[in-house]
Structure formats: structure tokens, C-alpha cells
Amino acid sequence: MELIEKIYNAGVVGVGGAGFPTHIKLKCKVEYLIINGAECEPLLEVDKYLMREKNREIIRTTQMVGQLIGAKHMFIGLKEKYHEEILYLNEAIKELDAQIQLYSLDNFYPAGDEQVMVHEITGRVIPAGGIPLDIGAVVSNVGTIVGIHDALEDKPVTDKYMTVVGDVVAPGFLQVPIGTSVRTCIEACGGTSLVDYKVILGGPMMGKVIDGQEIDATYVTKTMGALIVVPADHYIVKRKEQPLTHSINQAKTACIQCKMCTDMCPRNLMGHQLRPHKIMRIMGLGTTDEEILKEAMICSECGICELYACPMGLSPRLVNAYVKQELRQKGIRYERQPLNDVNSLRDYRKVPVPRLVARLDLSRFKGEKLNDMKVLEVDKVCISLSQHIGKPATPRVTVGDYVKKGQIIGDVDREDFGAVIHASISGKVCEVSHYITILQDSEVILGD
Structure with a gap:
């Protein structure tokens, strides 16, 4: 168990999500090891950078992790359009004679979602409210694998790789000490010409918006992968900062029960019993149906319902988040329900990233050249x-x-x-x- 000990000592956590402690995650035996390199959110490109620059480290370490957990199948999931990254990884696989396969996904959102990727690769569906381990899989981000590689060399997690994009003078990649202020990161990329701006921490769909003093008082963590600078009046900002009371009032007056939020929901399409349109109806009517409301607890808050699906510009995601918080405060837990069949229309309801980027009013940033990795000292x-x-x-x-x-x-x-x-x-x-x-x-x- 030397590898587990080194991972624990180095403080490695999952960098692609909530920061699951890696030494805990890898204490298992599974059939599938899946390395996530699909970069779930638009505009983020750190995973692509790591797969280009640290491909051998990723392949070598993936093999070691696979042996540790007894995985019969090892995959790296990434997007089909990542031609350069696929080339580098295939060269490393051949050079190291690794029993690792690349799995190419279409360019849709949220391809990098853990549950979506597991289904795409294995054909299995993780139970609602469950984790990949429930169906014999472990999923780790490529950044986490790089962290494990460093841990093997007794290098603890002290720095973070980040994408800084949007309205900055020199968009690009940064390697920064953990605990660096967001303001310092922006200045390291030349700052911004905007007078009034806000910053999205993470991706445009699921990231948090900060501004003013928050930019100085927010610091880089092990799980923070991107900063996006946008005008203060940007479409995404307006939607994310919409007051909850306004969203509930909208549900009462403007929800037409078209079901688009449910029909486009990635969880619902995989057979999970999550029906945002029903939750919106209950909130709009001011009634209480706890069995329906509990469905909000399996919402991933991916934002498709809010920023892509709803023709009325409503915010089922925000309502789901509110319901989820209220139920948790009451001590109510989600009880697993039987899965429905995967929706036969799922492949036709995947959200194309180019169309999503256009809807988000971010097209001018898509495909822009990013500067090489800059190592920041603070x-x-x-x-x-x-x-x-x-x-x-x-x-x-x-x-x-x-x-x-x-x-x-x-x-x-x-x-x-x-x-x-x-x-x-x-x-x-x-x-x-x-x-x-x-x-x-x-x-x-x-x-x-």
C-alpha cells in the first residue's frame, strides 16, 4: 500500500469536482478505471495542456493506479476533436506498452460529467444518488493523475494548474501556488481592459460569480481550475445572480410546463427520476409534494435547464439548488429509486458545445490561442x-x-x-x- 500512503502524504484530491480525497477513493477493487480528460465545461483547456505536456506521466501513473485497484479495463475519456492530445497519448501508450485505451466522445455538454462519461464508456448507469463504485468503476481527472505522479516522487500538492480566459489581455495557462489570490492570477495574465467586470470561478455553466472585494479575498484551491473574466452585465452574470425569490415568482407566473427542462436533463435522459418541470410546478403552486421535491437532491446543477433548455428564461437549476438545501437542513436524505430505461432519444438531445457557447454569448473567446504555461511566484x-x-x-x-x-x-x-x-x-x-x-x-x- 505504499502508493496509497504516498497519495495521502501528498494531499492529493480529485481536481475535477468536489475534491474527493484520492487516498480514500482508491481503497477499492473495481473492473473499470476511467481517466477523465474531456474538460466538461466550455473554454477550459488545462486537461488538454496536461495530456500534451505530461502524457507519459499520465500513462505510466494510470497503469500503476489500475494495478493497485485491480482494474481489468483502463480508459482515458477525451473528446474526438482533441487530435493533438490523442496523438501524444497514443505515442505514450505504444512506447510504454500500456494496456490503456482511449475513448473518444462527441463534442457535447456535459461529456466530462462523471456519470455521463461512465455511461458512455461502460454502457452502465450509475444509480441516482450513487457513485461510480456502485457499478464497478473509479473515475479520476487527468490532473489528479498528475498529482499522483508527483506524489510518487514525494512532491506534495502545493501548486495548481489553471486556465485564465475571457476579457484578459493575455489569456493562457498558469501554474500558481495554492492560496494565491484571484486578483493576482488575473494580473499575471495582463489584467483586463474592462472597467466593470466580474469573474467566474470554474466553467461558465456551473461556476460561481464573484466581483469587487471578493476577487481580492478569494484564493486558489486544489479544485479551482479556471477563471473567466466577463463584463459585469454579461448574460451569464445576470442569470447566475438572479434572486431566488424572482425565480420562484417566475415559476408561479411564467412556467408553461413545456417539459423542456426535463427532456434535456442529462440525468433524466439516463433514466434517473428527476423531473425539473414538476418541481417548478410545485413551487409555482406553493404546494408540498415531498416525494417530487426529493428529486431535486439528485440534480447535478449542470445548468442545461437554466442556460439552454428553458424557452421562458427560467431557472430550474436555482430552484433545485434551493429545494436541495432546504431538504438537507431538515435532515431528509435521498432514497434510491429504481432506474428507468435510458431514453432512446438521448443521443439526439446531447447539447452541442458550439451551440451552447453561442447561447452563452462566449463565441468570441472560443478557439482563441492561449499562452503557454506561466509559473507564478507570489x-x-x-x-x-x-x-x-x-x-x-x-x-x-x-x-x-x-x-x-x-x-x-x-x-x-x-x-x-x-x-x-x-x-x-x-x-x-x-x-x-x-x-x-x-x-x-x-x-x-x-x-x-
Whole structure:
């Protein structure tokens, strides 16, 4: 179990989603190991960069992980249009004589969704509210595999690869210390010419919008993969910042029960009992049907219903998120339901990415050339102790301590559902709260 120990010590978590602790995920035996390189959201390209630049590391490490978990089948899922990346990966597979297959997907959203990818590759459907392990699979992002490769060389997770695009002077890739401010990342890409702008953390469909002081007070985490700078009055911003009360009032007055939100829902198309149009109707009527409302708990919040499907411009995603939160606060859990058959029209209802990008008013950014990876050095980081799902790390430093890059500053027991946190720069600890703030210090640098 040396590999698991090294992954735990390095603090590796899943970088493609909520940050599932990798040393916990890989304590299993499965039939399928699937490496996700499909880059689920439009405009994001870090996975493509890693598959071009670190293809041998990815192939070699995938083999080792596959052996660890006893996988009979190993796949890397990526989009058919990734011609250059496919070429590099195939060369690495041949050179290393790896028993790994590439699986090419169409260019649709959300091709990189974990449940969608598992179904595309295996033909199996993960139960609603379940995980890939339920049908004998493990899914990891290519960035996570790179993190495992580094862990094998005793390099902890201290830096993050990111895409910075949108209205910035020099869009491109950054390698930044974890805990770097979002503002610093934008400035590293030349800043923006916009006077009034906002930033989407992550992709345009599922990302969070921040502005003003939030841009200075938000810091890079292990799971933050992209920053998109857009005008403050951009279509996506308006939709994402729509008040919940307004969305509920719209459901009461404007929902025509056309069923498009349900018909286009990726979960519903795979046989999950999720019917956003029924949830909208219940909210609109002000009635309570808990069995229907509980369906919101399996919503992935992919945003198709909100930003693509609804002809009335309503927000079923936002309503689902609200219902989900209310039910959880009441202690209500989702009880697995029998799956329906996969919808025979599923292949015809996949959302083409070019059309989606046009709907999102992002076409001018699609296909623009991104600058090569820039390694960013900073003199201050604010490192969150909760960069993953599960238990936050416990601080192992106090104010006034001097730390070196790679030193453990927060940890969890190996059996805990959490991950170890490391210093991303050398310096002096200036604050310990939910964050650990480190300022670069020449005394530590000289001692490295």
C-alpha cells in the first residue's frame, strides 16, 4: 500500500469536482478505471495542456493506479476533436506498452460529467444518488493523475494548474501556488481592459460569480481550475445572480410546463427520476409534494435547464439548488429509486458545445490561442483548510512559525475523510483561522 500512503502524504484530491480525497477513493477493487480528460465545461483547456505536456506521466501513473485497484479495463475519456492530445497519448501508450485505451466522445455538454462519461464508456448507469463504485468503476481527472505522479516522487500538492480566459489581455495557462489570490492570477495574465467586470470561478455553466472585494479575498484551491473574466452585465452574470425569490415568482407566473427542462436533463435522459418541470410546478403552486421535491437532491446543477433548455428564461437549476438545501437542513436524505430505461432519444438531445457557447454569448473567446504555461511566484498565500469534501484539515502551525514550501501545515488522520494541506510558499505564518496565511520571508528562503 505504499502508493496509497504516498497519495495521502501528498494531499492529493480529485481536481475535477468536489475534491474527493484520492487516498480514500482508491481503497477499492473495481473492473473499470476511467481517466477523465474531456474538460466538461466550455473554454477550459488545462486537461488538454496536461495530456500534451505530461502524457507519459499520465500513462505510466494510470497503469500503476489500475494495478493497485485491480482494474481489468483502463480508459482515458477525451473528446474526438482533441487530435493533438490523442496523438501524444497514443505515442505514450505504444512506447510504454500500456494496456490503456482511449475513448473518444462527441463534442457535447456535459461529456466530462462523471456519470455521463461512465455511461458512455461502460454502457452502465450509475444509480441516482450513487457513485461510480456502485457499478464497478473509479473515475479520476487527468490532473489528479498528475498529482499522483508527483506524489510518487514525494512532491506534495502545493501548486495548481489553471486556465485564465475571457476579457484578459493575455489569456493562457498558469501554474500558481495554492492560496494565491484571484486578483493576482488575473494580473499575471495582463489584467483586463474592462472597467466593470466580474469573474467566474470554474466553467461558465456551473461556476460561481464573484466581483469587487471578493476577487481580492478569494484564493486558489486544489479544485479551482479556471477563471473567466466577463463584463459585469454579461448574460451569464445576470442569470447566475438572479434572486431566488424572482425565480420562484417566475415559476408561479411564467412556467408553461413545456417539459423542456426535463427532456434535456442529462440525468433524466439516463433514466434517473428527476423531473425539473414538476418541481417548478410545485413551487409555482406553493404546494408540498415531498416525494417530487426529493428529486431535486439528485440534480447535478449542470445548468442545461437554466442556460439552454428553458424557452421562458427560467431557472430550474436555482430552484433545485434551493429545494436541495432546504431538504438537507431538515435532515431528509435521498432514497434510491429504481432506474428507468435510458431514453432512446438521448443521443439526439446531447447539447452541442458550439451551440451552447453561442447561447452563452462566449463565441468570441472560443478557439482563441492561449499562452503557454506561466509559473507564478507570489509573496503571500491564504490557504484554506477545507479544500475538499469531508473533514477540514487541523492546523499544525501557529502564528509566528516559519514554514518551508511543501511542509505540512494542516492534516487529517489517514482514515479520516479529508486531505493533508501543505505550505505552497516558504515564509512566516501570519494568521491561522479557516485559512492559514503565509508571507514570504527572506530568512526562510535563504534557509531552503
